[in-house]
Amino acid sequence: MVKVRSKALANARSMRTLGPQREGTGVVIDSEGLVLTIGYLIVEAETVELSTTDGRAVPATVVGYDYGTGFGLLKALRPLPVKPVQFGQSAGISERELVLIVGFDGVAPAYVVSRRPFVGYWEYLLDEAIYTAPATVNWSGAALLNREGKLLGIGSLVVGDAMGTRTQVPGNMFVPIDLLKPLLGDLIATGKSSARPRPWIGINTQEVQGNVIVMRVSPEGPAEDASIRTGDVIVGVGGQQITGQADFYTRLWKTGDAGVDVPLEVLRAGRVETITVKSIDRDRYFRPKPTY
Numbered sequence: 001m002v003k004v005r006s007k008a009l010a011n012a013r014s015m016r017t018l019g020p021q022r023e024g025t026g027v028v029i030d031s032e033g034l035v036l037t038i039g040y041l042i043v044e045a046e047t048v049e050l051s052t053t054d055g056r057a058v059p060a061t062v063v064g065y066d067y068g069t070g071f072g073l074l075k076a077l078r079p080l081p082v083k084p085v086q087f088g089q090s091a092g093i094s095e096r097e098l099v100l101i102v103g104f105d106g107v108a109p110a111y112v113v114s115r116r117p118f119v120g121y122w123e124y125l126l127d128e129a130i131y132t133a134p135a136t137v138n139w140s141g142a143a144l145l146n147r148e149g150k151l152l153g154i155g156s157l158v159v160g161d162a163m164g165t166r167t168q169v170p171g172n173m174f175v176p177i178d179l180l181k182p183l184l185g186d187l188i189a190t191g192k193s194s195a196r197p198r199p200w201i202g203i204n205t206q207e208v209q210g211n212v213i214v215m216r217v218s219p220e221g222p223a224e225d226a227s228i229r230t231g232d233v234i235v236g237v238g239g240q241q242i243t244g245q246a247d248f249y250t251r252l253w254k255t256g257d258a259g260v261d262v263p264l265e266v267l268r269a270g271r272v273e274t275i276t277v278k279s280i281d282r283d284r285y286f287r288p289k290p291t292y
Helices: 184-190 245-253
Strands: 002-008 021-028 034-038 045-051 057-065 071-076 098-103 106-120 124-133 143-145 151-159 171-176 203-208 211-217 233-237 261-268 271-278
Touching: 002 034, 021 098, 021 151, 034 151, 045 071, 057 184, 071 184, 098 151, 106 171, 106 245, 124 151, 124 245, 203 245, 233 245
Parallel strands: none
Antiparallel strands: 002 021, 002 045, 021 034, 034 071, 045 057, 057 071, 098 106, 098 143, 106 124, 124 171, 143 151, 151 171, 203 211, 211 233, 233 261, 261 271
């Protein structure tokens, strides 16, 4: 494992939510210096540095970021004195299985306590994520290893409901490594998935008793351009009522590819109105590193 430090571009649109400097763990996955991490550590990065346990600092470049899964891929610009980690089979992991969470700062034992969908407030949905407990610190990009030392997932978040939404058990959420396997070639070759990009409208939402409430609108994003406001309640997509965040994302992505016009039914000031949002590819919103 290596420590990942990144510095965001001065005009990064992710600065407000992720900060100007980010730090987490990277997992060396081959002998050529490829390093896997969680993508939010490296989005809009101007510089990236990797640090080994002996204190050696190595510059790195961003290879790719897959917004659908959240995986980020780096390449060290000098050889790393770190043994690569082999991929395991995350589909084969079972609840109550003992695992190791390995970050740049050490190792923490944990148990897999559930495998279920994860719905993020930032237009993000995993059909199945891996949840572990007890919670550990420095989870960002941390490796989830099985007893054979093989990679099962990459750390994304700390959560308060690791055993399910009706519980209050703190833990961590990991993105399963099996999601990376069909994407890895694309990320290495082009920096992103070859799948057609999903429509993205640029809102953060919160689900309250099945209602999808807009909590934040991305500045200069599609939703802001369409006059979506904080406090709006999204009740439908294309004339079809939604039942929560996961249903909202599913219906949003079914409207077509990025660039499609998305008709939203929005409850505002006691009345429902239809607002059409011109979606974009999320990748177009974030600022690229300048090339000279």
